[in-house]
Amino acid sequence: MDQANLDGKRAAEPRTPESTPLSAFQRYGLSVLGVSLAVCLALLLQQLHFRDVEVPLLFFALAVAAWYGGVGAAILGWALSCIGFDFFFVEPLYSLSIEPFEIPYFVVFALFAGLVTWFSTVRRRVERELRQARDDLEKRSAELAASNKELEAFAYSVSHDLRAPLRHMAGFSELLQKNSAQALDGKSKRYIGVILESAKRMGALIDDLLSFSRIGRSETNKAAVNLGQLVEEALSEVRRDLRDHKIVWKIDKLPAAYGDRAMLRLALVNLISNAVKFTRTRSPAEIQIGQMPASDDQVIIFVRDNGVGFDMKYVGKLFGVFQRLHSGEAFEGTGIGLATVQRIAHRHGGKAWGEGAVDQGATFYLSISKSKQINL
Amino acid sequence: MSALGRILLVEDDPNDVELTLTALEDYHLANEVVIARDGAEALDYLYRRGAYADRANGSPAVLLLDLKLPRVDGLEVLQQIKGDEKLKVIPVVVLTSSREERDMVASYRLGVNAYVVKPVDFHEFVNAIKELGVFWAIVNEPPPGSIKRPGA
Numbered sequence: 001m002d003q004a005n006l007d008g009k010r011a012a013e014p015r016t017p018e019s020t021p022l023s024a025f026q027r028y029g030l031s032v033l034g035v036s037l038a039v040c041l042a043l044l045l046q047q048l049h050f051r052d053v054e055v056p057l058l059f060f061a062l063a064v065a066a067w068y069g070g071v072g073a074a075i076l077g078w079a080l081s082c083i084g085f086d087f088f089f090v091e092p093l094y095s096l097s098i099e100p101f102e103i104p105y106f107v108v109f110a111l112f113a114g115l116v117t118w119f120s121t122v123r124r125r126v127e128r129e130l131r132q133a134r135d136d137l138e139k140r141s142a143e144l145a146a147s148n149k150e151l152e153a154f155a156y157s158v159s160h161d162l163r164a165p166l167r168h169m170a171g172f173s174e175l176l177q178k179n180s181a182q183a184l185d186g187k188s189k190r191y192i193g194v195i196l197e198s199a200k201r202m203g204a205l206i207d208d209l210l211s212f213s214r215i216g217r218s219e220t221n222k223a224a225v226n227l228g229q230l231v232e233e234a235l236s237e238v239r240r241d242l243r244d245h246k247i248v249w250k251i252d253k254l255p256a257a258y259g260d261r262a263m264l265r266l267a268l269v270n271l272i273s274n275a276v277k278f279t280r281t282r283s284p285a286e287i288q289i290g291q292m293p294a295s296d297d298q299v300i301i302f303v304r305d306n307g308v309g310f311d312m313k314y315v316g317k318l319f320g321v322f323q324r325l326h327s328g329e330a331f332e333g334t335g336i337g338l339a340t341v342q343r344i345a346h347r348h349g350g351k352a353w354g355e356g357a358v359d360q361g362a363t364f365y366l367s368i369s370k371s372k373q374i375n376l
Numbered sequence: 377m378s379a380l381g382r383i384l385l386v387e388d389d390p391n392d393v394e395l396t397l398t399a400l401e402d403y404h405l406a407n408e409v410v411i412a413r414d415g416a417e418a419l420d421y422l423y424r425r426g427a428y429a430d431r432a433n434g435s436p437a438v439l440l441l442d443l444k445l446p447r448v449d450g451l452e453v454l455q456q457i458k459g460d461e462k463l464k465v466i467p468v469v470v471l472t473s474s475r476e477e478r479d480m481v482a483s484y485r486l487g488v489n490a491y492v493v494k495p496v497d498f499h500e501f502v503n504a505i506k507e508l509g510v511f512w513a514i515v516n517e518p519p520p521g522s523i524k525r526p527g528a
Contacts (some may be wrong), residue, residue: 061503087508121443139501156474157475159473159475160444160472160473160476161389161444161473163473163474163494163496164391164392164473167392167395167473167494167495167498167501168389168391168392168395170496170497170498171391171395171498171501172391172395173498174498174499175398175498196498199496200496200497203496203497207475210475285500361422
């Protein structure tokens with residue numbers, strides 16, 4: 001949403017009554033009307049033999065004038081109340097001569113009007129601040145929506161437009177390799193091999209990056225999830241690419257959790273395939289999947305391996321996008337897996353973290369909030 | 377082989393056209409491919425107007441449709457075809473670079489017959505195109521009124 005659109009929307013919004021300031025005429029009119037009504041009502045009640053009703057009625061009129069009319073209206077209301085009180089209700093009646101015993105009344109009128117005015121001012125200020133905060137929030141959320149939309153458009157065009165040239169690179173290199181196999185010497189063939197390999201790698205990078213960004217922008221679809229079953233599914237996916245890599249699995253009983261099934265599955269696949277990858281040099285490789293003692297509000301599961309581990313010095317880099325602690329030659333990968341896991345954890349009100357030491361294996365933890373309220 | 381159906385390939389990228397034709401050549405399907413460079417051209421072909429006003433009667437056995445096209449894009453073409461009583465029997469296969477879910481959902485909503493994401497890997501790409509070509513132009517019986525020539 002652009003700025004013009006935003007302003008238009010705000011202008012069209014119906015204004016709440018509080019936010020429309022009264023005109024000066026209305027404010028002073030309120031004082032005059034209020035005090036006059038109070039005086040008339042008091043006189044009327046006096047006719048009906050009610051005594052001493054004028055003071056509470058004038059208080060009420062003053063309060064209304066001060067609350068809605070502000071300082072000016074309060075002063076006018078006070079002056080009118082004093083005059084009305086003196087003129088109609090204090091002996092000698094119908095004269096404006098002020099008796100000493102009236103002074104405390106005038107002071108109390110003034111104090112009361114002052115108090116109400118002060119309350120009203122405070123209320124107005126708080127209201128204004130709240131409105132300001134709300135407007136800021138609205139603006140912020142509109143900006144966020146706009147940038148989210150931009151991001152989505154970006155991801156969309158990446159997904160459409162970056163793949164095509166890549167496919168052409170791979171395709172035509174392949175055709176070159178096929179059609180000119182005789183003419184090419186070993187070196188040239190290797191060059192073509194590198195081109196193909198790079199194109200493939202870039203394809204994987206784009207796919208991973210897109211799925212990473214999709215986790216950030218897609219809606220989470222949460223329900224009760226059986227983590228044990230999810231681990232089984234993740235395992236069967238990971239095992240497909242195992243070939244002759246022997247692994248001793250130790251899988252503890254896992255609790256149920258509340259979350260987005262597809263996302264949690266992806267997180268588990270990433271963690272498990274990491275463990276598999278980094279134990280490739282071990283024989284036997286051992287991977288344990290278990291849960292930490294449950295806390296009140298979080299489920300914590302871990303994946304532990306006896307693989308090559310990592311230096312805790314670099315633990316902060318583990319979960320960054322495109323951050324890798326091993327060379328691509330030693331262990332393949334795009335460097336997005338753990339960033340994806342972290343993002344999934346965040347969207348479930350939890351976090352992901354790792355512990356390890358060089359050559360002594362690593363443990364990765366994933367916590368998920370138990371609360372069903374979390375909807376990030 | 378019984379008969380070869382005509383394939384209408386709607387694709388704006390010449391490289392993709394070349395790769396697709398290369399893949400189809402292995403089954404001698406390439407000769408039966410008509411290429412439209414954008415959605416407007418594809419619709420011209422189907423409605424026999426503009427540059428295609430003089431072509432013989434008959435619909436293609438299948439339409440391979442890219443989504444991102446100049447002028448009239450793929451989804452608009454699809455909508456036009458599936459909204460037209462005469463054209464909606466033509467099988468349409470979306471053949472696109474994007475794995476975007478909303479494209480997929482939109483295409484199926486409009487009644488696409490198949491949705492294929494072009495693989496980056498050449499071998500996979502060739503296989504995908506071949507399978508598509510073989511299935512839709514040879515195996516599948518297209519609706520009556522489609523162009524077929526006796527096969528080899």
